[in-house]
Amino acid sequence: MADAANLLIIGAGGVGAACAHKAAQHAGELGGIVVASRSLHSAEEVAAEVRRMGNLQAGGTLSAAKVDAMDAEAVARLIRETNSGIVLNVASPFCNMTIMDACLATGAHYIDTAVHEVEGRTNEPAPWYANYEWPRRQEFARAGLSAILGCGFDPGAVNAFCAWAAKHRFDEIDSIDIMDVNGGSHGRFFATNFDPETNLREILEDVVYWENGEWQRIPHHSRSREYDFPAVGRQRIFSMGHDEVHSLAVHLQPQRVEFWMGFGEQYLRVFEVLEKLGLLSEEPVDVDGCRIKPLRLLKAVLPDPKSLAPDYSGEVCIGCQIRGRRNGQEGSIFIYSTCDHRACYEEIGSQAISYTTAVPAVAAALLIARGDWNTGRMVNVEQLDPDPFLALMPTLGIDWAVREEAPTTIET
Numbered sequence: 001m002a003d004a005a006n007l008l009i010i011g012a013g014g015v016g017a018a019c020a021h022k023a024a025q026h027a028g029e030l031g032g033i034v035v036a037s038r039s040l041h042s043a044e045e046v047a048a049e050v051r052r053m054g055n056l057q058a059g060g061t062l063s064a065a066k067v068d069a070m071d072a073e074a075v076a077r078l079i080r081e082t083n084s085g086i087v088l089n090v091a092s093p094f095c096n097m098t099i100m101d102a103c104l105a106t107g108a109h110y111i112d113t114a115v116h117e118v119e120g121r122t123n124e125p126a127p128w129y130a131n132y133e134w135p136r137r138q139e140f141a142r143a144g145l146s147a148i149l150g151c152g153f154d155p156g157a158v159n160a161f162c163a164w165a166a167k168h169r170f171d172e173i174d175s176i177d178i179m180d181v182n183g184g185s186h187g188r189f190f191a192t193n194f195d196p197e198t199n200l201r202e203i204l205e206d207v208v209y210w211e212n213g214e215w216q217r218i219p220h221h222s223r224s225r226e227y228d229f230p231a232v233g234r235q236r237i238f239s240m241g242h243d244e245v246h247s248l249a250v251h252l253q254p255q256r257v258e259f260w261m262g263f264g265e266q267y268l269r270v271f272e273v274l275e276k277l278g279l280l281s282e283e284p285v286d287v288d289g290c291r292i293k294p295l296r297l298l299k300a301v302l303p304d305p306k307s308l309a310p311d312y313s314g315e316v317c318i319g320c321q322i323r324g325r326r327n328g329q330e331g332s333i334f335i336y337s338t339c340d341h342r343a344c345y346e347e348i349g350s351q352a353i354s355y356t357t358a359v360p361a362v363a364a365a366l367l368i369a370r371g372d373w374n375t376g377r378m379v380n381v382e383q384l385d386p387d388p389f390l391a392l393m394p395t396l397g398i399d400w401a402v403r404e405e406a407p408t409t410i411e412t
Contacts, residue, residue, distance in 0.1 A: 005031040005369045008084035008108070010069050010099060011091035012037035014194060014306045014350065015113065015152070017046045018358035019090055020062070021348035022396060024050045026362070027060025029369050034082045037091075040066035049349060069095035075102035084108055086365050090357075093117040093198060100136060100147065109145055109374070111364050113152035113357055114198070115243040120282050122201065126208050126215040127246035133378070140378040147378040151364040152357035153337075154180055154259070154318055155244035159381035160360075160389050161320045161335040161400070162248055167386060169333060169402075170324030173254045177321040178244060181262035183232030184314030184341045184352065188303050190270045193353035196299040203271065204280050208241045209258040210249035221268065225260065229317045230403070231338040235262045247380040254324075274298065309351040312341035316352045321405070332405040337398050347397070359396045363389055 007030040009019050020035045027033055037043040043064035056062050067078045069091040079087060079102055089099045089112040096116035103110040116132040118124075124131050133149055140147045150156055158178050166173055182193065192199040207218045223239040242259035249257045263271075274280050279298050284291040319336025337356070344355040364381075367373035372388040381389075390400060 005029065005086070006082060006084045007031065007033045007086050007088060007365055008079060008082055009033065009035045009088045009090065010037075010067065010075070010095070011089070012039070012042040012046045013090070014309075014354035015090045015357045015361075017049065017306065018348055018350040018354040019088060019361055020046050020050050021053070021055045021350070022358050022362040023088075023365065024056040024060060024062050026366060026396075027057040027062070029366055030086070032061045032063070032082065032084075034063050034065050034078075034084065036065040036067040036069075036078060038066070038068055040064060053349060055348060070098050072098040072101035072105070075099055076105045079103070079106040079108050086111065086368055088361055088365055089113070090361065092195065094119055097132060100133075103145065103147070104136075104139055104143055107143065107145065109368050110140075110147040111151055111361060111368070112149060113156060113361055115150060115155075115246070117198070117201070122205050127250055128243060129246055129380070137378045141376070144376040146368055146373065146375050148364050148368070148373065148384075149378065149380050150243050150247065151360050151381055153360055154178055154242065155247070156357075156360040156364075156381055157337065157389075157393065157398070157400075158318065158320050159244055159248060160384070160386040162252060162322065163382045163384065163386040164390060165320070165322045165324070165333065165335060166252060166382075169326065170322070170331065171326050173252055173322060173324040175256040175258075175323045176248055176252070176254050177258055177260060178242065178319075179227060179229070179237055179260045179321060180316075180318045181229055181232050181235045181237060182314075182316045182353065183229075183235070183262075184312050184316060186308040186351070187311045188308065190267065191303040191308055192305060193308070193351065194305050194357075196302045196305075197295055200271075200274075200280055200295065200298070201282075202241065204275065205241050207239045209239060209245055209256070210254075211256040211258075221263075227260075227321075230336060230401075231315045232317045237262045248382055251380060251382050305351075305354070309341075309345045309349060309354075312345065312351045315340050316356065318356065334403045334405055335400065336403070337393075337400045339398060356398060359393060359398045360389075363392045363396055366392065
Protein backbone atom coordinates (compact mmCIF):
# COMPACT_ATOMS: atom_id res chain seq x y z
CA MET A 1 0.00 0.00 0.00
CA ALA A 2 2.98 2.34 0.39
CA ASP A 3 2.62 3.65 -3.16
CA ALA A 4 -0.99 4.80 -2.67
CA ALA A 5 -1.21 8.57 -2.48
CA ASN A 6 -4.47 8.83 -0.52
CA LEU A 7 -3.98 10.91 2.64
CA LEU A 8 -5.51 10.20 6.04
CA ILE A 9 -5.37 13.14 8.49
CA ILE A 10 -5.97 12.01 12.07
CA GLY A 11 -7.06 14.92 14.26
CA ALA A 12 -9.67 17.62 13.70
CA GLY A 13 -8.50 20.31 16.12
CA GLY A 14 -6.96 23.60 15.04
CA VAL A 15 -3.93 21.99 13.40
CA GLY A 16 -5.98 19.16 11.88
CA ALA A 17 -8.37 21.66 10.33
CA ALA A 18 -5.49 23.71 8.92
CA CYS A 19 -3.92 20.53 7.49
CA ALA A 20 -7.20 19.63 5.84
CA HIS A 21 -7.42 23.04 4.14
CA LYS A 22 -3.81 22.99 2.91
CA ALA A 23 -3.97 19.35 1.77
CA ALA A 24 -7.28 19.94 -0.02
CA GLN A 25 -5.63 22.73 -2.02
CA HIS A 26 -3.32 20.00 -3.40
CA ALA A 27 -5.79 17.13 -3.65
CA GLY A 28 -4.62 16.37 -7.18
CA GLU A 29 -1.35 15.03 -5.78
CA LEU A 30 -2.62 13.62 -2.52
CA GLY A 31 -5.60 11.68 -3.85
CA GLY A 32 -8.59 11.07 -1.64
CA ILE A 33 -8.28 12.99 1.61
CA VAL A 34 -9.97 11.80 4.80
CA VAL A 35 -10.15 13.78 8.05
CA ALA A 36 -10.68 11.50 11.04
CA SER A 37 -11.41 12.31 14.66
CA ARG A 38 -12.80 10.70 17.79
CA SER A 39 -15.80 12.95 17.13
CA LEU A 40 -17.35 12.40 13.70
CA HIS A 41 -19.13 15.74 14.05
CA SER A 42 -15.80 17.57 14.43
CA ALA A 43 -14.36 15.88 11.35
CA GLU A 44 -17.50 16.63 9.33
CA GLU A 45 -17.34 20.29 10.40
CA VAL A 46 -13.75 20.54 9.16
CA ALA A 47 -14.62 18.96 5.79
CA ALA A 48 -17.64 21.25 5.38
CA GLU A 49 -15.57 24.35 6.17
CA VAL A 50 -12.90 23.38 3.63
CA ARG A 51 -15.59 23.16 0.96
CA ARG A 52 -17.32 26.36 2.08
CA MET A 53 -14.10 28.34 1.78
CA GLY A 54 -13.38 26.91 -1.67
CA ASN A 55 -10.14 25.21 -0.64
CA LEU A 56 -10.85 21.80 -2.19
CA GLN A 57 -9.02 21.59 -5.50
CA ALA A 58 -11.33 20.90 -8.44
CA GLY A 59 -11.85 17.18 -8.85
CA GLY A 60 -10.50 16.40 -5.37
CA THR A 61 -12.32 14.32 -2.78
CA LEU A 62 -12.55 15.04 0.94
CA SER A 63 -14.50 13.04 3.51
CA ALA A 64 -14.83 12.64 7.27
CA ALA A 65 -14.51 9.58 9.47
CA LYS A 66 -14.65 8.59 13.12
CA VAL A 67 -11.72 6.82 14.78
CA ASP A 68 -10.26 6.27 18.22
CA ALA A 69 -6.58 7.11 17.63
CA MET A 70 -5.61 5.20 20.78
CA ASP A 71 -6.91 1.98 19.19
CA ALA A 72 -4.32 0.67 16.71
CA GLU A 73 -6.71 -1.89 15.21
CA ALA A 74 -9.36 0.78 14.58
CA VAL A 75 -6.80 3.05 12.92
CA ALA A 76 -5.52 0.17 10.78
CA ARG A 77 -9.07 -0.68 9.74
CA LEU A 78 -9.65 2.92 8.65
CA ILE A 79 -6.36 3.01 6.71
CA ARG A 80 -7.45 -0.09 4.79
CA GLU A 81 -10.99 1.17 4.21
CA THR A 82 -9.72 4.47 2.79
CA ASN A 83 -6.73 2.92 0.95
CA SER A 84 -4.53 5.58 2.53
CA GLY A 85 -0.83 5.43 1.72
CA ILE A 86 0.15 8.37 3.90
CA VAL A 87 -1.06 9.01 7.45
CA LEU A 88 -0.64 12.50 8.91
CA ASN A 89 -0.90 12.29 12.70
CA VAL A 90 -2.00 15.61 14.20
CA ALA A 91 -3.92 14.02 17.06
CA SER A 92 -2.76 14.12 20.67
CA PRO A 93 0.92 13.09 21.09
CA PHE A 94 -0.41 10.35 23.39
CA CYS A 95 -1.49 8.56 20.16
CA ASN A 96 1.83 8.36 18.29
CA MET A 97 2.64 4.74 19.09
CA THR A 98 -0.79 3.33 18.25
CA ILE A 99 -0.89 5.20 14.94
CA MET A 100 2.63 3.96 14.14
CA ASP A 101 1.50 0.41 14.88
CA ALA A 102 -1.40 0.86 12.46
CA CYS A 103 0.90 2.19 9.72
CA LEU A 104 3.28 -0.74 10.14
CA ALA A 105 0.36 -3.18 10.02
CA THR A 106 -1.07 -1.70 6.81
CA GLY A 107 1.97 -0.45 4.88
CA ALA A 108 1.26 3.28 5.18
CA HIS A 109 3.82 6.04 5.51
CA TYR A 110 3.72 8.07 8.73
CA ILE A 111 4.16 11.77 9.59
CA ASP A 112 3.72 13.49 12.95
CA THR A 113 4.37 16.93 14.41
CA ALA A 114 5.34 16.20 18.04
CA VAL A 115 7.25 13.64 20.10
CA HIS A 116 5.27 10.88 21.81
CA GLU A 117 4.02 11.52 25.34
CA VAL A 118 2.61 9.24 28.01
CA GLU A 119 -0.26 10.59 30.05
CA GLY A 120 0.83 11.44 33.58
CA ARG A 121 4.53 11.07 32.82
CA THR A 122 6.71 14.19 32.68
CA ASN A 123 10.41 15.03 32.54
CA GLU A 124 11.32 12.02 30.40
CA PRO A 125 15.05 11.25 30.08
CA ALA A 126 16.86 12.90 27.17
CA PRO A 127 16.93 12.52 24.26
CA TRP A 128 13.16 12.23 24.17
CA TYR A 129 12.92 10.50 20.78
CA ALA A 130 15.03 7.62 22.10
CA ASN A 131 12.31 6.69 24.62
CA TYR A 132 9.57 5.70 22.15
CA GLU A 133 10.05 6.61 18.47
CA TRP A 134 13.67 5.73 17.65
CA PRO A 135 13.37 2.13 18.96
CA ARG A 136 10.90 1.59 16.05
CA ARG A 137 13.47 2.52 13.38
CA GLN A 138 14.24 -1.07 12.40
CA GLU A 139 10.56 -1.92 11.99
CA PHE A 140 10.01 0.92 9.53
CA ALA A 141 13.24 0.12 7.67
CA ARG A 142 12.29 -3.57 7.36
CA ALA A 143 8.87 -2.57 6.04
CA GLY A 144 10.36 0.00 3.64
CA LEU A 145 8.06 2.67 5.06
CA SER A 146 8.85 6.33 5.60
CA ALA A 147 8.24 7.83 9.03
CA ILE A 148 8.97 11.54 9.30
CA LEU A 149 9.07 12.65 12.92
CA GLY A 150 8.25 16.12 14.17
CA CYS A 151 7.34 17.88 10.93
CA GLY A 152 5.37 20.90 12.08
CA PHE A 153 7.19 24.20 12.34
CA ASP A 154 9.06 23.77 15.60
CA PRO A 155 9.91 20.94 15.43
CA GLY A 156 9.92 20.57 11.67
CA ALA A 157 10.69 23.61 9.54
CA VAL A 158 13.31 24.76 12.04
CA ASN A 159 15.06 21.39 11.67
CA ALA A 160 15.12 21.96 7.91
CA PHE A 161 16.57 25.44 8.52
CA CYS A 162 19.41 23.81 10.48
CA ALA A 163 19.95 21.20 7.75
CA TRP A 164 20.10 24.02 5.18
CA ALA A 165 22.72 25.84 7.27
CA ALA A 166 24.79 22.63 7.57
CA LYS A 167 24.54 22.02 3.82
CA HIS A 168 24.93 25.53 2.41
CA ARG A 169 26.36 27.89 5.04
CA PHE A 170 28.69 26.26 7.59
CA ASP A 171 31.35 23.55 7.64
CA GLU A 172 30.87 23.26 11.40
CA ILE A 173 27.92 24.39 13.52
CA ASP A 174 28.77 25.56 17.04
CA SER A 175 25.37 26.55 18.42
CA ILE A 176 21.70 26.53 17.51
CA ASP A 177 19.10 28.70 19.24
CA ILE A 178 15.55 27.99 18.08
CA MET A 179 13.42 31.05 18.89
CA ASP A 180 9.64 31.32 18.72
CA VAL A 181 7.66 34.51 19.37
CA ASN A 182 3.96 35.06 18.89
CA GLY A 183 3.59 38.82 18.55
CA GLY A 184 -0.15 38.55 17.98
CA SER A 185 -3.14 39.27 20.21
CA HIS A 186 -6.41 37.33 20.43
CA GLY A 187 -8.12 39.50 23.05
CA ARG A 188 -8.71 36.71 25.60
CA PHE A 189 -7.54 37.00 29.20
CA PHE A 190 -5.71 33.65 29.00
CA ALA A 191 -5.66 30.99 26.30
CA THR A 192 -3.33 28.49 24.68
CA ASN A 193 -2.73 28.42 20.92
CA PHE A 194 -3.05 24.65 20.65
CA ASP A 195 -4.30 21.83 22.85
CA PRO A 196 -4.09 23.20 26.43
CA GLU A 197 -3.13 19.84 27.93
CA THR A 198 -0.14 19.48 25.60
CA ASN A 199 0.82 23.17 25.63
CA LEU A 200 0.76 23.65 29.41
CA ARG A 201 2.53 20.35 30.10
CA GLU A 202 5.48 21.31 27.93
CA ILE A 203 5.82 24.72 29.59
CA LEU A 204 5.58 23.24 33.08
CA GLU A 205 8.28 20.64 32.56
CA ASP A 206 11.94 21.19 33.37
CA VAL A 207 13.97 22.82 30.61
CA VAL A 208 16.35 20.42 28.89
CA TYR A 209 19.03 21.69 26.52
CA TRP A 210 22.33 20.42 25.10
CA GLU A 211 25.69 21.98 25.92
CA ASN A 212 29.29 20.74 25.70
CA GLY A 213 28.37 17.12 25.18
CA GLU A 214 25.87 16.89 28.04
CA TRP A 215 22.17 17.33 28.65
CA GLN A 216 21.49 20.25 30.98
CA ARG A 217 18.33 20.51 33.10
CA ILE A 218 17.02 23.71 34.72
CA PRO A 219 13.63 24.88 36.11
CA HIS A 220 11.14 26.38 33.67
CA HIS A 221 11.29 30.17 33.15
CA SER A 222 14.65 30.33 34.97
CA ARG A 223 16.76 31.45 31.98
CA SER A 224 15.89 34.27 29.59
CA ARG A 225 17.35 36.64 27.02
CA GLU A 226 16.25 39.43 24.68
CA TYR A 227 16.38 39.40 20.90
CA ASP A 228 15.36 41.82 18.16
CA PHE A 229 13.15 39.83 15.78
CA PRO A 230 11.96 40.66 12.28
CA ALA A 231 8.29 41.70 12.21
CA VAL A 232 7.66 41.47 15.98
CA GLY A 233 10.58 43.57 17.31
CA ARG A 234 12.56 43.19 20.51
CA GLN A 235 11.18 40.47 22.76
CA ARG A 236 12.12 38.70 25.97
CA ILE A 237 12.32 34.96 25.41
CA PHE A 238 12.67 32.10 27.88
CA SER A 239 14.58 28.84 27.62
CA MET A 240 12.14 25.96 27.35
CA GLY A 241 12.21 22.22 26.76
CA HIS A 242 11.21 21.32 23.21
CA ASP A 243 11.27 18.32 20.88
CA GLU A 244 13.72 19.49 18.22
CA VAL A 245 16.57 19.99 20.71
CA HIS A 246 16.56 16.24 21.29
CA SER A 247 17.14 15.26 17.68
CA LEU A 248 19.31 18.16 16.51
CA ALA A 249 21.81 17.55 19.33
CA VAL A 250 22.20 13.93 18.23
CA HIS A 251 22.23 14.36 14.45
CA LEU A 252 24.11 17.66 13.99
CA GLN A 253 26.25 17.50 17.17
CA PRO A 254 26.80 21.22 17.80
CA GLN A 255 28.27 22.40 21.09
CA ARG A 256 24.91 23.79 22.21
CA VAL A 257 21.26 23.51 21.16
CA GLU A 258 18.56 25.42 23.04
CA PHE A 259 14.92 26.38 22.46
CA TRP A 260 13.48 29.77 23.44
CA MET A 261 9.89 31.01 23.50
CA GLY A 262 8.36 34.42 24.11
CA PHE A 263 5.82 34.88 26.92
CA GLY A 264 3.97 38.07 27.79
CA GLU A 265 3.88 39.32 31.38
CA GLN A 266 0.19 38.54 31.80
CA TYR A 267 0.63 35.00 30.49
CA LEU A 268 3.48 34.41 32.94
CA ARG A 269 1.48 35.77 35.89
CA VAL A 270 -1.57 33.64 35.13
CA PHE A 271 0.59 30.56 34.52
CA GLU A 272 2.30 31.07 37.90
CA VAL A 273 -1.03 31.33 39.70
CA LEU A 274 -2.37 28.19 37.97
CA GLU A 275 0.80 26.31 38.90
CA LYS A 276 0.75 27.43 42.55
CA LEU A 277 -2.93 26.50 42.88
CA GLY A 278 -2.23 23.02 41.53
CA LEU A 279 -4.44 23.48 38.48
CA LEU A 280 -1.70 22.28 36.12
CA SER A 281 -1.45 18.93 37.92
CA GLU A 282 -2.39 15.63 36.29
CA GLU A 283 -2.88 13.96 39.67
CA PRO A 284 -6.62 13.37 40.21
CA VAL A 285 -8.34 15.10 43.12
CA ASP A 286 -11.64 14.22 44.76
CA VAL A 287 -14.49 16.65 44.02
CA ASP A 288 -17.78 15.61 45.61
CA GLY A 289 -16.96 11.96 45.07
CA CYS A 290 -15.64 12.41 41.52
CA ARG A 291 -11.97 11.95 40.65
CA ILE A 292 -10.94 14.86 38.41
CA LYS A 293 -7.56 15.78 36.94
CA PRO A 294 -7.08 19.53 37.47
CA LEU A 295 -5.36 19.96 34.08
CA ARG A 296 -8.30 18.29 32.32
CA LEU A 297 -10.70 20.61 34.13
CA LEU A 298 -8.63 23.61 33.11
CA LYS A 299 -8.63 22.40 29.50
CA ALA A 300 -12.42 22.21 29.61
CA VAL A 301 -12.87 25.82 30.76
CA LEU A 302 -10.17 27.48 28.61
CA PRO A 303 -11.09 28.78 25.14
CA ASP A 304 -10.94 26.25 22.32
CA PRO A 305 -7.77 27.19 20.37
CA LYS A 306 -9.82 27.11 17.15
CA SER A 307 -12.08 29.82 18.54
CA LEU A 308 -9.20 32.32 18.77
CA ALA A 309 -8.73 32.70 15.02
CA PRO A 310 -11.44 35.29 14.17
CA ASP A 311 -10.07 37.83 16.66
CA TYR A 312 -6.34 37.26 16.15
CA SER A 313 -4.15 40.05 14.79
CA GLY A 314 -0.39 40.52 14.52
CA GLU A 315 2.40 38.22 13.43
CA VAL A 316 4.54 35.34 14.60
CA CYS A 317 8.26 34.95 13.98
CA ILE A 318 10.00 31.59 14.34
CA GLY A 319 13.58 30.86 13.39
CA CYS A 320 17.03 29.62 14.25
CA GLN A 321 20.06 31.65 15.24
CA ILE A 322 22.92 29.46 14.07
CA ARG A 323 26.59 30.10 14.74
CA GLY A 324 29.44 28.26 13.08
CA ARG A 325 32.46 28.36 10.84
CA ARG A 326 33.12 28.11 7.14
CA ASN A 327 36.64 28.00 5.74
CA GLY A 328 37.85 28.92 9.22
CA GLN A 329 35.74 32.09 9.35
CA GLU A 330 33.17 32.47 12.14
CA GLY A 331 29.66 33.51 11.21
CA SER A 332 26.14 33.80 12.56
CA ILE A 333 22.79 33.79 10.78
CA PHE A 334 19.14 34.03 11.73
CA ILE A 335 17.06 31.89 9.36
CA TYR A 336 13.36 32.43 9.93
CA SER A 337 9.76 32.73 8.79
CA THR A 338 7.04 35.18 9.74
CA CYS A 339 3.31 34.62 9.45
CA ASP A 340 0.32 36.95 9.82
CA HIS A 341 -2.68 35.79 11.87
CA ARG A 342 -5.23 37.77 9.87
CA ALA A 343 -3.96 36.51 6.51
CA CYS A 344 -4.15 32.91 7.75
CA TYR A 345 -7.72 33.42 8.90
CA GLU A 346 -8.78 34.92 5.60
CA GLU A 347 -7.28 32.03 3.64
CA ILE A 348 -8.29 28.98 5.72
CA GLY A 349 -10.08 30.26 8.86
CA SER A 350 -7.07 29.50 11.06
CA GLN A 351 -4.75 31.43 13.36
CA ALA A 352 -1.05 31.50 12.47
CA ILE A 353 0.06 28.94 15.08
CA SER A 354 -2.07 26.22 13.50
CA TYR A 355 -1.17 27.43 9.99
CA THR A 356 2.58 27.30 10.60
CA THR A 357 2.28 23.75 11.94
CA ALA A 358 0.08 22.56 9.08
CA VAL A 359 2.10 23.87 6.12
CA PRO A 360 5.29 21.87 6.89
CA ALA A 361 3.26 18.74 7.67
CA VAL A 362 1.41 18.91 4.37
CA ALA A 363 4.68 19.72 2.58
CA ALA A 364 6.11 16.49 4.00
CA ALA A 365 3.09 14.53 2.71
CA LEU A 366 3.56 16.03 -0.75
CA LEU A 367 7.28 15.23 -0.73
CA ILE A 368 6.57 11.60 0.21
CA ALA A 369 3.98 11.40 -2.56
CA ARG A 370 6.48 12.91 -5.06
CA GLY A 371 9.31 10.66 -3.88
CA ASP A 372 11.72 13.39 -2.69
CA TRP A 373 11.29 12.42 0.96
CA ASN A 374 10.13 8.83 0.51
CA THR A 375 13.12 7.40 2.36
CA GLY A 376 11.65 4.04 3.38
CA ARG A 377 12.89 4.53 6.94
CA MET A 378 12.29 6.60 10.09
CA VAL A 379 13.96 10.03 10.15
CA ASN A 380 13.86 13.41 11.80
CA VAL A 381 13.61 16.34 9.43
CA GLU A 382 17.27 17.40 9.72
CA GLN A 383 18.29 14.02 8.26
CA LEU A 384 16.53 14.86 4.98
CA ASP A 385 17.58 17.07 2.08
CA PRO A 386 16.19 20.50 3.05
CA ASP A 387 16.19 21.93 -0.47
CA PRO A 388 12.94 20.44 -1.89
CA PHE A 389 11.14 21.22 1.37
CA LEU A 390 12.31 24.84 1.54
CA ALA A 391 11.48 25.30 -2.14
CA LEU A 392 7.97 23.93 -1.56
CA MET A 393 7.05 25.79 1.64
CA PRO A 394 6.61 29.24 0.01
CA THR A 395 4.23 27.76 -2.57
CA LEU A 396 2.11 26.48 0.33
CA GLY A 397 1.99 29.85 2.08
CA ILE A 398 5.10 30.27 4.26
CA ASP A 399 8.20 32.02 2.95
CA TRP A 400 11.58 32.13 4.72
CA ALA A 401 14.64 34.37 4.81
CA VAL A 402 18.21 34.49 6.10
CA ARG A 403 19.68 37.43 8.03
CA GLU A 404 23.45 37.64 8.48
CA GLU A 405 24.52 38.64 12.00
CA ALA A 406 27.68 39.41 13.91
CA PRO A 407 29.03 36.23 15.58
CA THR A 408 28.41 37.41 19.14
CA THR A 409 28.00 35.25 22.24
CA ILE A 410 24.58 34.58 23.73
CA GLU A 411 23.32 37.07 26.33
CA THR A 412 21.19 35.67 29.14
